[in-house]
Amino acid sequence: MTIIASAPGKVILFGEHAVVHGSHAVAAALSSLRVFARLEPRSDNRVRIELLDLGVWWEDETSALGITRARGEAPEPPPSSKKPNGRALELARRLEAPLVAVAYLCAELCDAEGATLAVKSGGLPAGAGLGSSAAVAVACAAALCVGATGALRKDVANAWAFAAEVVQHGRPSGLDNALSCYGGGVVAVRRGAGLERNTLEIPPLKLLITNTRVARSTKELVAKVAAEFEAAPGPVRRLFDAIDTIALDFASACRENRVATPFVARLVRLNHALLRALGASHPALEAVADMATEAGAPATKLTGAGGGGCAITLLHDAEGIEIADDKVRRLVQKLRRRGFDCYQTDL
Numbered sequence: 001m002t003i004i005a006s007a008p009g010k011v012i013l014f015g016e017h018a019v020v021h022g023s024h025a026v027a028a029a030l031s032s033l034r035v036f037a038r039l040e041p042r043s044d045n046r047v048r049i050e051l052l053d054l055g056v057w058w059e060d061e062t063s064a065l066g067i068t069r070a071r072g073e074a075p076e077p078p079p080s081s082k083k084p085n086g087r088a089l090e091l092a093r094r095l096e097a098p099l100v101a102v103a104y105l106c107a108e109l110c111d112a113e114g115a116t117l118a119v120k121s122g123g124l125p126a127g128a129g130l131g132s133s134a135a136v137a138v139a140c141a142a143a144l145c146v147g148a149t150g151a152l153r154k155d156v157a158n159a160w161a162f163a164a165e166v167v168q169h170g171r172p173s174g175l176d177n178a179l180s181c182y183g184g185g186v187v188a189v190r191r192g193a194g195l196e197r198n199t200l201e202i203p204p205l206k207l208l209i210t211n212t213r214v215a216r217s218t219k220e221l222v223a224k225v226a227a228e229f230e231a232a233p234g235p236v237r238r239l240f241d242a243i244d245t246i247a248l249d250f251a252s253a254c255r256e257n258r259v260a261t262p263f264v265a266r267l268v269r270l271n272h273a274l275l276r277a278l279g280a281s282h283p284a285l286e287a288v289a290d291m292a293t294e295a296g297a298p299a300t301k302l303t304g305a306g307g308g309g310c311a312i313t314l315l316h317d318a319e320g321i322e323i324a325d326d327k328v329r330r331l332v333q334k335l336r337r338r339g340f341d342c343y344q345t346d347l
């Protein structure tokens with residue numbers, strides 16, 4: 001039986017990077033930007049992985065990934081603290097970078113009779129801060145879990161997706177895979193003892209997501225911020241605390257039904273300034289902020305790991321009034337002329 005699973009990307013409103021160090025974050029799944037995984041069981045003891053958008057594939061005997069589990073046997077429960085090792089991981093590491101996490105999941109969840117796992121983006125741009133790697137991991141983990149056990153257990157798929165994120169990013173917070181797996185509205189999460197998710201109801205906010213198309217690596221950016229923290233723990237802890245306060249203030253305002261758009265705009269600007277101080281911005285992201293401000297939308301921040309990738313702009317002016325459609329169109333044209341991609345969305 002062919003199994004198709006899909007998982008959405010995400011947008012972080014507040015709290016990226018600080019969430020890796022124990023702070024809260026507020027984020028939402030982007031249900032219209034997704035990744036699809038198609039699993040076809042086979043019986044020739046071979047495993048094939050295809051990343052269709054990248055034209056990258058890999059195929060070998062299941063034994064090359066160390067797969068020994070027979071069809072119908074449930075996979076081991078996902079490890080709580082992930083320290084991947086062994087032959088499968090070694091092999092996965094030698095594959096091209098985007099294949100690593102998928103190969104790792106295959107090695108852990110595939111059965112010995114083999115399978116073909118194909119991954120395709122449904123509009124979600126890769127490596128842009130919108131959670132594409134987590135969406136790939138969640139879609140693949142979901143398909144492989146159903147393939148292995150005949151049923152979807154989101155907690156299991158999420159735990160395996162987190163394990164894949166560890167393989168790919170080193171020290172993820174688990175925010176991206178949790179958002180992609182459980183979807184829903186906006187949640188506040190915190191690392192540490194575990195990821196606590198609270199659904200928040202927020203009033204409609206119009207957002208423009210701009211992909212600068214400047215390539216960057218989440219792993220490197222997370223390591224860069226961690227190095228700043230190590231070099232200057234006192235001041236950097238205070239930056240994390242300020243970001244934590246922003247996420248918590250926004251969450252409280254949502255819970256108490258008092259989200260005023262100018263207040264959100266202020267939080268967006270402050271959060272971006274703090275991320276810039278952490279070294280997570282990029283000239284292209286600053287250019288987006290300047291162009292949006294010129295167009296009358298003064299609140300832009302990077303979203304995701306930064307260093308390029310995506311920015312979000314609140315399509316509201318300083319008084320909270322929605323920016324008129326023709327002004328938004330002109331801004332989008334200007335951003336596209338600069339080589340950026342734009343997606344308009346509501347939260």
Ligand code: MEV
Nearest residue numbers: 016017172173175304305
């Ligand atoms: C990446 O989308 C968000 C970061 O906070 C990393 C993470 O939470 O794992 C930069």
